[in-house]
Amino acid sequence: MMVLEQLRVKLSAKAVSPRRVELVFRLVKARVTKFFGLPLFGRRLTLTFPVPGPLIIRLLFLLQRKKRPLPAYFDVLFLDEDLRVQQTGQGAYFVQKRPAWG
Numbered sequence: 168m169m170v171l172e173q174l175r176v177k178l179s180a181k182a183v184s185p186r187r188v189e190l191v192f193r194l195v196k197a198r199v200t201k202f203f204g205l206p207l208f209g210r211r212l213t214l215t216f217p218v219p220g221p222l223i224i225r226l227l228f229l230l231q232r233k234k235r236p237l238p239a240y241f242d243v244l245f246l247d248e249d250l251r252v253q254q255t256g257q258g259a260y261f262v263q264k265r266p267a268w269g
Contacts, residue, residue, distance in 0.1 A: 170201040172211060183240075190239040192218040 177193040195216045200206070241261075245252040251263045 170199055171197055172200050173198040186242050187240055194218055
């Protein structure tokens with residue numbers, strides 16, 4: 168068992184239309200404070216994992232001779248200086264507020 172302290176996802180994003188942003192997930196970094204139930208004595212261990220999903224999906228579509236699968240994306244529904252509302256390709260909605268700087 169691991170005790171997860173932080174999870175970071177590295178991805179690239181590309182605007183493909185005025186409203187749509189495509190995402191390509193690259194890797195995941197997990198920082199843990201316990202590994203297999205053993206404490207790390209005040210230390211942290213960072214584990215890095217490649218994201219196999221996109222590669223596996225591409226290979227499956229290639230083997231089945233089908234068209235390219237839809238990429239991960241979100242559509243921007245509203246955007247101003249302080250707020251962004253988006254809908255993911257799976258239909259989930261997110262509302263994000265710009266943090267106050269200063």
